[in-house]
Amino acid sequence: MAAAPTSSAAARRPHALLVPFPCSGHINPTLHLARLLHSAGFVVTFVSTEHNHALMRARARGGGEGFRYEAIPGGLSPSARRAHDYGFGVLRAVRAHWPGHLRELIARLNSVADDSSSSSSSPPPPVTCVVASELMSFALDVAASLGVAAYVLWGTSACGLSCGLAVRELRRRAYVPLKDASYLTNGYLDTPIDWIAGMPTVRLGDVSSFVRTLDPTSFALRVEEDEANSCARAQGLILNTFDDLESDVLEALKDEFPRVYTIGPLAAAMHGRVVDRANGHGGAAAGLSLWEEDAACMTWLDAQPSGAVLYVSFGSLTVMSPDNIAELAWGLAESRRPFLWVVRPGLVAGGINALPDGFVSETKDRCFIAEWCAQEQVLRHRAVGAFLTHSGWNSSTESICSGVPMICWPGFADQYINSRYVCDEWGIGLRLDEELRREQVAAHVEELMGGGGGRGEEMRRSAAKWKAMAESATANGGSSYVSLDKLVEQLRLETE
Template sequence: MSSPSSSPPPPPPAHAVFFPFPVQGHVASALHLAKLLHARGGIHITFVHSERNRRRVLRSRGADALDGVPGFRFAAVPDGLPLDDGDVDAPPPGMVPLLVSIRSTVQQFKDVLDEAAAAGEPATCVVSDMDHILLAAGEMGLPTVVSWLPSACSLLASQHYQQLIDRGLVPLKDAEQLSNGHLDSTVVDWVPGMPSDMRLRDFGPFVHTTDRHDAVLTMYLFYMDCLRTMPSAIVLNTFDDLDGDVVAALSRLMPPAVYTVGPLPQLAAAHVAGSRSPVDALGASLWPEDGGCLEWLRGKPPRSVLYVNFGSIVVVTREQLVELAWGLAGSGHNFLWVIRDDQAKAKGGNPIDMLPREFAEETKGRGYVTSWCPQEALLRDEAIGAFLTHCGWNSMLDGICNGVPMLCYPLGADQQTNCRYARTEWRIGVEVDEDIRRESVARMVREVMGGERGEEMRQCAVKWKEKAAMAVAPGGTSWVNLQRLISEVFCSRKDP
């Protein structure tokens, strides 16, 4: 029996359970945040993968990739999708099916929380970017934090989707408005914190619909409502100098506290690796990375190579691939091109086999084609002169943090909004025509790699690189905001 003067036992450590939307960009960024909270705040972490992604991480990183370290463990739940032709390592068959199927995982996720409680380490917070997971955590009495991993500007745009509907701009009157210039000519000048010449096109594909009851738009509207009412905090993967007006507008619009703690890869590199934490070695690449591309860059002149990568989700048509290939050939520049095995709706084999045989002969010695690569390391190489990108947010930040100008070819999600900001606000990018043609690609590559416009963009990109480095340095805005996030949200809580 304890004496009256005995002090009570200390409470268990804060324990955050992460479950990001199970695609490469979201998983990688969420893991950086989890590692920062563990290394800098002593917060225990359970990081939940989809079962499909768990197998893919093991395949790409080895059998011990998910062993974890003290205070940092991994768990997995099904994603609700059938296996593709029995291939347990295949990526999910598209974004929309995954958006729908992942909603079936609520009970399995609750089981993870119950197992943690039964093991004597109950969750004290759930971190996710999926509304059904946030709702499930709320039903169990747990605080929630949103890890918003697309861009801040896309979040601000998305928070005004309902107003686009109320003002009669969405849905579109007919399918013709998708291609007759209507999206470009319709100006949306009333969103606080955004430029006064935003176009309807810049608000992205979720509102480019003729159906008021479009299932994805309806799902997204519900998600935006949840973000305004449920979480105790929203974490943004950006930094204040880059998105100050947007973040200020979000802070006025949304009751949850908003924390800018990006760029997350650079913040983690500075403050996880620097702390010699064992979590530094934890990774989440869903594809085996080809280190040979870095070797191929060795000895190439500075700024002589165009890097091409459309990310982990986008699927382009065979015609788009062929036009892009001949555009690269016609540009006369060196290039390093990532083509995922599934990207051209083809499976297996060498990615170069997806292209005309004549293309390989035409570009021999100045082109390198692979299925995946260590992008952050590659963009740091001085041989990279520009980045042809789909404008996914992780890729945009990787380019910004390495001072690399961009050719923007947005294809979905937040990418149109990101492209707009890259072109007109940050002045680091040009947009490739939606109807991609080889002559246009060749001209734009030459312009960005060696022209006056490209040099102007490069100078802007270098300035943003310097500001990003300042943000993640000790005492920088993102470093300070991370410390605030740890103390105000994760380590200042009532035990459930």
């Protein structure tokens, strides 16, 4: 057995403190990166709210030696967690409450590391680098004030980042805010925006949901602009994508930022590289969720024919109107195909009870409705043949890694540009109108999943091609594998 490291050796061990925005879509890619760094020998401190901290500690089954969770008061009441604008409520609370707490946490960790009289048998080494997800740019300033290197993990698409960087110019050219409400429906959102480097075919409406505003002081649009531009204050930019997927826009970003590390898709990289250490830590990372997952859905999938099931899920923040939930439900019913539908608490007022009368009885022999499920496992299941999604970046890349084509219904932030690329650039999806119609839902399901060739068959072939390219990127010697090695090497240098 190897000898325990000396105190001087422990002090030189790199210590990464990761600070994700405390919502599921940001926590998961950051946690994947945390596991990758830990498997490379880093001490890792993973920071979240007290509420999330309790859930993660209960469900992660331990992170192994050198992997620690730290909680910061989130400033959110239980009622705020159920609010319609939960994401922005979290952002305002985090900005108000976290900077001082984060500074105190880093100072405390470093003082314990420097205190030779500490009662801890193995105090952590000093924090050598901070990795903050998008929306947490204040962490860059906290790190800089303490003399600690800071990096940004931009967990969404490179295209989404480039669109955020373009917001300032959109303001300058008076594309936004919109002049009046008629601009939402008169075709103005189809205006070509052909000057974003590496993205010559984008329309105004693709840039973000936040361009759909009449308010010159829009908080959401200002956040998108500020957070994208804050990347320039970081020592490095880490992207959850791979070179072949977004090649043109990545070339443009690499001209703007001196250190860009494309290490995604992070879920695939984590599955391929994390060593299963103490307490089954690799598997725990893959399965971690802030919601209780319904394992019975996997048993149901086991009984379905290969490629027959439509998986339907809109992530952790989407809120649907009663009209849209009804149109979606009857569209699924009219498709006549088996489906697994995630109806999480908060998706629609009333939850599963808001589904239209007669829907459950009509579809009960070919549907499974769950409050939450292990999405990566579902998408990798042989029975799943298509994914009806909100086009969040985690969902999009998980579908790409699984070779599953998509039906896209974007509604928030970068989901519009993700959907644009899924459907028009990568050829692996169909897009639904913003106001759902049951006829279109059923038609898209049939086109994507039906036999007889046509566009559906072509998209299934394209999805298989992109899956192979994602696997190649994260395999030994692939572009993301090499980029991750370079990132690890650079972060090690921060200890010197």
